[in-house]
Amino acid sequence: MFLDSRTPRLPTAEQALTGRSAPIFRVPERHTVLGTPLLGPYPEGLEIADFAMGCFWGAERAFWRLPKGVYTTLVGYQGGFTENPTYEEVCSGLTGHTEAVRVVHDPAEIPYEELLKVFWESHDPTQGFRQGNDVGTQYRSAVHTHSAAQSAAVLASREAYQKVLTRSGHGTITTELLPAEGRPFYPAEGYHQQYLHRNVDGYCGIGGTGVKLSAPSGTDRGAWGASCPTGIAPAPGASGK
Numbered sequence: 001m002f003l004d005s006r007t008p009r010l011p012t013a014e015q016a017l018t019g020r021s022a023p024i025f026r027v028p029e030r031h032t033v034l035g036t037p038l039l040g041p042y043p044e045g046l047e048i049a050d051f052a053m054g055c056f057w058g059a060e061r062a063f064w065r066l067p068k069g070v071y072t073t074l075v076g077y078q079g080g081f082t083e084n085p086t087y088e089e090v091c092s093g094l095t096g097h098t099e100a101v102r103v104v105h106d107p108a109e110i111p112y113e114e115l116l117k118v119f120w121e122s123h124d125p126t127q128g129f130r131q132g133n134d135v136g137t138q139y140r141s142a143v144h145t146h147s148a149a150q151s152a153a154v155l156a157s158r159e160a161y162q163k164v165l166t167r168s169g170h171g172t173i174t175t176e177l178l179p180a181e182g183r184p185f186y187p188a189e190g191y192h193q194q195y196l197h198r199n200v201d202g203y204c205g206i207g208g209t210g211v212k213l214s215a216p217s218g219t220d221r222g223a224w225g226a227s228c229p230t231g232i233a234p235a236p237g238a239s240g241k
Contacts (some may be wrong), residue, residue, distance in 0.1 A: 008093060008129040008130070008135060008136050008137045009093075009129075009137065010096050010137050011059065011081070011093065011094050011095070012046070012123065013081050014174045016080065016081035016082050016094055016095055016096055017081075017082075017085070017089055017092070017094045017095055017205075018082065018083075018088075019083035019084055019085055019095070020084050020225075021081035021083065021084070022084060022125050023084045023186070023187075024084070024086065025086070025189050025190065027039060027074070027187045027188075027189075027190060027193065028190050031064070031073065031074075031193075031194060032193070032194040032198065033064050033194055033198050034064060034070070034071070034072055034115045036050070036071055036072040037072065038072055038074045038187070038193065039074075039187065040104075041111055042072070042104050044069060045106065045107075045108070045109075046071050046085045046104050046105065046106055047104070047105060047107050047112065048102060048104055048146050048180075049102070049103045049104075049105060049112055049115050049146070049150070050078060050101075050102050050104070050141070050143065050144040050146070050180055050185055051058055051063075051088075051100065051101055051103065051105075051115075051119045051121060051143055052078065052079070052098035052099060052100040052101070052141060052142035052143070052144075052154040052176075053101075053119060053123035053125075053131065053137065053141055053206055054091070054099070054123050054131025054132065054134055054139045054141070054205050054206040055099060055134055055203070055204070055205030055206060056076075056099035056100060056101050056188070056192065057075070057192070057195040057196050057202060057203065057204060058122075058196065058204035058205060058206040059099075059101045059106070059122065059123070059129060059206055060073050060074070060075050060076075060101045060193075060195075061194075061204070062118055062122045062206075063101060063103045063118060063195070064197075066110060066118070068109050068110060069105050069106050069107075069108075069109030069110025069231045070103060070104070070105050070106075070193070071104045071105060071106060071154075072101065072104045073101060073103050073104070073125055073194075074099055074102050074187055074188075074193055075099065075100065075102075075187070075188045075195075076102060076185050076186050076187040076188045077090050077097035077098070077100065077138075077185075077186045077188060078096065078098055078100040078142070078144055078183055078184070079096065079097055079100070079142055079144065079176065079178065079182075079183050080097030080098075080187070080237050081094030081095060081187075082094070082096065082097065083093035084185075084186055085148060085186060086186060086189070087099060087170070088190055090129065090138050091136065091138060091224050093137055093138070096137065097138060097140055098137075098139075098140055098176075098187075098226070099138050099139065099188075099195060100142070100144070101126040101198070102185055103115055103239050110197045112149070112150055112153055113153050113157065115189065116143075116153060116154060116213075117127075117157070117184075117213050119143065120157065120161045120213050121208045121209075121211070121212060121213060121228045122156075122206055122208050123206045123207070123208060124170075124207070124209050125141040125173045125174065125175045126170055126172060126173055127173045127174065127188065131205060131206055132205055132206070132207060134205045136202065138209065138224055139175060139205075139225065140174070140176065141173075141175040141176070142175060142176035142177075142178065143175060143176070143178075144178055144179065144180040144183055144185075144239050145177070145178070145180060145223060145233050146179075146180050146181075147181055148207065149181070151168050151177070152164055154177050155177065157176065157213065158173055158177065158203065160213060160214070161173065161211075163210050164212070164213065165209065168193040168209070168211045170209055170211065170216060182199045185188065196240065
């Protein structure tokens with residue numbers, strides 16, 4: 001059974017696929033760009049940030065390209081019901097997950113608030129169950145927080161970004177803001193990890209609104225949010241997901 005992709009809706013826990021107690025695939029040990037371990041435990045003092053902003057290929061690249069402070073990134077599935085899902089199961093619409101990117105960062109070098117700036121500017125958070133031409137519940141915008149401080153920062157940044165979006169003629173932010181506790185992050189298959197490094201002309205399905213959010217430090221870092229320079233369209237000759 002597949003949910004109708006023309007009218008995407010989240011499944012209930014009863015409708016969701018059962019899943020499994022352990023993953024059925026292996027995740028690579030190291031990041032192909034940064035050379036760091038993908039899976040924890042991570043060095044002391046680092047923090048975890050989880051974002052969903054459409055197709056996770058382009059979303060991940062937006063964060064590993066940052067000039068400093070990011071230790072590792074990986075893509076996965078979060079916010080649903082099915083344990084240890086596969087990509088095909090997530091795309092069926094019957095797991096409830098988003099395509100998410102996990103960013104492990106050093107807050108002394110890049111604060112969480114600056115990661116939020118990249119998040120908001122790198123996609124359109126007003127589109128509901130889609131991002132550009134990608135339609136489905138797995139493409140919804142979401143932030144899963146790991147502390148009260150993160151939750152407060154997300155709420156403050158959402159309020160600030162909504163004001164500038166409204167002034168620019170955009171709609172209401174639909175981004176889910178939920179605690180990561182009780183919503184496990186399941187790493188995706190190896191071929192999805194750092195996909196756009198290994199496939200430089202591959203499809204990048206995210207593109208920002210062009211509306212900037214002032215950096216918390218007062219420094220203009222708008223260019224950091226550029227993941228797909230040509231917007232939401234695939235590169236010439238590249239096929240979509």
